[in-house]
Amino acid sequence: MIEVHETVQYTTPRRMAYAALLHHCVNIGFVMLLVAFGLYASGLVPAHVALDSLPSQWGLSAKDFMAKNQLRGGWSWLRLLNRGDYLCFVGLAFLSLTTVFCYVRVLPFFLREKKHALAVVIVAEIVVLLAAASGIFSINH
Amino acid sequence: MIKRLLLIGGMVLGLLPVVMAAGGTELPVDALAASGMPWWGWCLLLFITTFLIGIVAVIGGVGGGVLFVPIVSGFFPFHLDFVRGAGLLLALACALSSGPGLLHSGMANLRLVMPLALVASSSSIIGSMIGLALPENVVEITLGLTIMAISGLMFFTKRMDFPVVKQQDRMARWLDVSGIYHDPSLGSDVEWQVHRTPLGMVLFFFIGILGGMFGLGAGWANVPVLNLVMGTPLKVAAASSGFLISIANTSATWVYLNNGAVLAVITVPSVMGIMLGAKIGQRLLKRIRAANVKRVVVIMLLLAGLRAFLKGTGLWV
Numbered sequence: 001m002i003e004v005h006e007t008v009q010y011t012t013p014r015r016m017a018y019a020a021l022l023h024h025c026v027n028i029g030f031v032m033l034l035v036a037f038g039l040y041a042s043g044l045v046p047a048h049v050a051l052d053s054l055p056s057q058w059g060l061s062a063k064d065f066m067a068k069n070q071l072r073g074g075w076s077w078l079r080l081l082n083r084g085d086y087l088c089f090v091g092l093a094f095l096s097l098t099t100v101f102c103y104v105r106v107l108p109f110f111l112r113e114k115k116h117a118l119a120v121v122i123v124a125e126i127v128v129l130l131a132a133a134s135g136i137f138s139i140n141h
Numbered sequence: 142m143i144k145r146l147l148l149i150g151g152m153v154l155g156l157l158p159v160v161m162a163a164g165g166t167e168l169p170v171d172a173l174a175a176s177g178m179p180w181w182g183w184c185l186l187l188f189i190t191t192f193l194i195g196i197v198a199v200i201g202g203v204g205g206g207v208l209f210v211p212i213v214s215g216f217f218p219f220h221l222d223f224v225r226g227a228g229l230l231l232a233l234a235c236a237l238s239s240g241p242g243l244l245h246s247g248m249a250n251l252r253l254v255m256p257l258a259l260v261a262s263s264s265s266i267i268g269s270m271i272g273l274a275l276p277e278n279v280v281e282i283t284l285g286l287t288i289m290a291i292s293g294l295m296f297f298t299k300r301m302d303f304p305v306v307k308q309q310d311r312m313a314r315w316l317d318v319s320g321i322y323h324d325p326s327l328g329s330d331v332e333w334q335v336h337r338t339p340l341g342m343v344l345f346f347f348i349g350i351l352g353g354m355f356g357l358g359a360g361w362a363n364v365p366v367l368n369l370v371m372g373t374p375l376k377v378a379a380a381s382s383g384f385l386i387s388i389a390n391t392s393a394t395w396v397y398l399n400n401g402a403v404l405a406v407i408t409v410p411s412v413m414g415i416m417l418g419a420k421i422g423q424r425l426l427k428r429i430r431a432a433n434v435k436r437v438v439v440i441m442l443l444l445a446g447l448r449a450f451l452k453g454t455g456l457w458v
Contacts, residue, residue, distance in 0.1 A: 015251060019244035022387075026237045037409040041181070054180045054406055055218070061277065062222040062402035074399050088405035092230060092398065098237055099391045106251070117316050118255060125259045125388065132266050132392035135399040139273040 014109035021105045025098040033091030040084025048083035063139075074135030100129050184406060187217065188414040191231070195418020200426055201438030202379075203295070204358035204386065205415040206232035208438070211288045211445035214281070215452055219407055221277050221284075225356025226397035227408040229269075229390050232358030234412045235419060236387035247322040248380035253335065253373065254388065256316050260342045261349035261359070261389035268353025269396040278453045284355050285450025291361050292442035295435070298365055303331070306372035312338040322377060333374050341371040345389075353393035358386045 039045040049057065049069050057065055066073065080086035103126050110119040131137075178186075191209060198205040210228040214221045243249035272280055309319065319334040335341070344366045352359040363382035367373045373381065397403055451457035 011245065011247065015244050015247075018251065019241040022237065022244070023241040026240070029237075030234075033409060033412070037405060040405060041184075051180050051406065054404075055178070055183065058219045058223060058404060058407065061220050062226075062273070062400055065220075065404075066401040071401055073401055085405050088409060089398070089403070092403065092405075092408065095230075095234060095237060096391055096394050096398065099388050115317060118252060121255050121259050121316070125255065125262065128259065128263050128266070129392055129395070132262075132395035133399075135395075137266055137270055137396045137399070139270060139396075139400050 014106045017109065018102050018106050021102050022098060025101055026095070029091050029095035029098065031091075032094055033088060036084070036087040036091055040088055043084075045082070045084035045087055047085045048080050049085060073138055097133065100126055100133075103129075180406060183217070184410045187213070187407065188410040191411045191414030192418040192421075195415040195420075196422040196425065197418075197434060197438060197441070198415070199419045199422030200429065200434040202435060203438055204232055204360035204383075205235055205419065206356065206358035207288070207291060207361050208441060208445070209411065209415065210356050211284060211442070211449045213411075214284070215445055215448040219404075221280055222273065222397075222402040223404045223407050225272060226394075226403040227411045228356035228358075229352075229394045229397055230403065230408050231412045231415050232356075232386055233390040233394055235416060236358065236383050236390065238416065239383050240387050243380045243384050246380060247320075248377050249384035250318075250320045250377060250381055252316065253318050253320070253367075253377070254381050254385045256318070256338075257342065257345045257367075258385050258388035261345045261352070261385065262392040264346045264349030265353030265389055265393035266396055268350035268355075269393040270353075271350070272354035272356070273396070273400055273402060278455065280355070281449050281453025283453075285446045285448070285453055287351060287355060288442055288446030288449060290446075292439045292446060294365065295361065295442070296439050298369070300365070300368050300375050300378075302375045304368065304372040304374070306334050306336045308336065309334045310336045310338050312342075320377070322374075324376065331374055333372075333377060335371040335373055337370055337372070341366055344370060349389055349393075352389065353396070356393075356397070358390060360386060 040047060041051070043051075048071075057068065060068065065071070071077075077086040077089045081090065103122050107119060107122050107126075110116075110122060190212065191205070194205050194208045194212065198208055206228045209231060210224055213219065213227070214224040217224070240249070244251075313319070313335045316338070318338065319332075321330055321332045323329075324331050344362075348359045348362045348366065351357065351362070360379075360382045363385055364375075364378045367378035367381060368375050448457065
């Protein structure tokens with residue numbers, strides 16, 4: 001006999017909490033991305049690497065591109081937020097952090113329900129994602 | 142009429158790379174880059190291409206990333222590093238935006254996805270580091286072979302709506318992986334459980350490596366493993382796969398971001414194009430025969446994979 005753990009309405013509080021936060025984060029992330037790209041592409045915010053020079057550079061590897069434009073890896077783009085091309089990274093980074101936000105949001109539900117195995121999985125996933133985000137997995141530097 | 146238009150659109154999309162590559166035999170990528178087309182022209186072409194990919198991908202039942210990476214890397218002048226970075230981000234964006242709906246439907250299941258996503262997201266870090274460290278031609282060759290294998294997988298693999306799972310395995314019991322959802326087509330509730338969880342985890346380890354290495358969303362592999370190996374109903378497998386990509390792709394995305402393999406001018410038009418195309422695709426989905434589009438997708442994958450392979454070997458630069 002299958003053990004049924006979800007409610008008949010299929011909308012457990014943790015699932016609703018995850019979905020609601022995900023919905024808000026995605027909307028915020030896309031607005032950030034669109035606004036930043038609009039500012040960048042329109043030239044209202046100057047780019048670090050001039051848009052007109054990109055067709056001669058986007059065939060370079062990431063390593064060569066960074067070397068040519070005196071860029072560093074990791075979170076160094078935070079110092080270039082006054083440049084349109086790196087302002088777009090705010091939206092991209094926010095979207096890439098969304099899963100961490102959602103996992104932190106649902107962790108208390110699993111702890112309250114004493115689902116310890118899944119709580120451990122959640123904590124491990126947060127650690128993996130934060131480690132990836134930290135920049136320790138570097139190839140070029 | 143719509144079906145005909147869509148098939149023509151799919152064929153145009155399939156032929157677009159071939160036409161561009163026909164120029165590519167005489168115009169190598171560097172020459173294409175110096176062809177005089179301004180940056181916004183490439184952005185516009187990229188937007189149109191990803192828009193069409195978005196339509197075809199939804200109807201063909203694949204993620205956009207699996208079409209995006211081989212087509213754009215094969216036929217646009219961008220370095221493969223930036224294409225893979227964009228591929229991961231567009232797969233992530235599509236998966237994140239569909240996440241709330243999948244969770245509300247009750248078909249994407251957190252307890253099923255979370256353990257598998259942990260394995261896949263960890264291995265996708267390894268895959269992305271391998272992918273960024275290997276020479277471009279090696280990645281192109283392996284990408285081509287992988288894409289051609291995926292087209293074979295799509296063509297030959299049969300899926301089961303409701304696989305029979307007689308008994309949960311021990312790990313699934315420990316992780317509490319089972320559920321219930323309402324299937325409107327049946328008008329009833331469907332209870333499900335899984336088996337072979339350890340084997341599924343091993344397979345998700347390799348899926349994560351491939352996804353990170355080539356910048357692919359991994360729906361093409363997630364669904365068969367969830368459905369055929371672990372025994373989840375097809376609808377749960379499809380919904381959970383989309384949700385799984387939103388987690389597993391995140392770690393690889395960070396590796397590409399932190400290693401400078403993301404260019405906003407490539408990524409943002411691609412994300413917008415594919416999301417807009419996916420919305421149109423969702424509307425068309427009910428009005429056309431998906432089987433026909435799936436055949437077009439298989440052919441497109443085969444051509445794009447062959448192109449990547451030939452480009453990597455230097456036979457067709």
